[in-house]
Amino acid sequence: MNDVEFGRVLNGGAEVVPSSGFVGAVMDAVRREATLPPPIPFPWARVWPAFAAVAVAVAWTAIAASSDTVARSTEPLLSLQWVVSLPALSMPSLPGRLVGPAFLALSLALAFVCFRFAMRLTGNRS
Numbered sequence: 001m002n003d004v005e006f007g008r009v010l011n012g013g014a015e016v017v018p019s020s021g022f023v024g025a026v027m028d029a030v031r032r033e034a035t036l037p038p039p040i041p042f043p044w045a046r047v048w049p050a051f052a053a054v055a056v057a058v059a060w061t062a063i064a065a066s067s068d069t070v071a072r073s074t075e076p077l078l079s080l081q082w083v084v085s086l087p088a089l090s091m092p093s094l095p096g097r098l099v100g101p102a103f104l105a106l107s108l109a110l111a112f113v114c115f116r117f118a119m120r121l122t123g124n125r126s
Contacts, residue, residue, distance in 0.1 A: 046121055
C-alpha cells in the first residue's frame with residue numbers, strides 16, 4: 001500500500017460523531033470532579049523524623065562496618081557474626097551464650113516500640 005492509497009482509505013470514511021449523551025456525561029463528570037475538595041496534603045512533619053532516624057542508622061552502620069574489628073574479622077560478612085563483635089554492640093559483662101538472647105530481647109522491644117509509635121502517629125488506638 002502506497003501513500004496515495006493510504007490517504008484515500010483514511011479520508012474516505014464517514015465522519016465520526018460521538019454517541020448521544022456522551023458530551024453531557026463527560027461534562028457531568030468534569031463538574032463532579034471540580035466540586036470535590038482538594039486532596040489531603042502529605043504529613044511531611046511526621047515523616048522527616050523517620051528519615052532522620054534512618055539516616056542516623058545508616059551512618060552508624062557504615063561507621064561500625066568500617067571499624068578495625070570488622071576489617072580484621074576472618075568470617076564472611078554475610079554470616080552476621082561480625083555484628084556481635086562490633087565495639088558499639090559488645091557486652092563484656094555478659095557471657096557469650098547470653099549475647100544472642102539479649103539481642104533478641106532488645107530487637108523485640110525495639111520492634112514493639114516502633115509499632116506502638118506508628119499506631120500512635122496514625123491515630124489507631126488498638
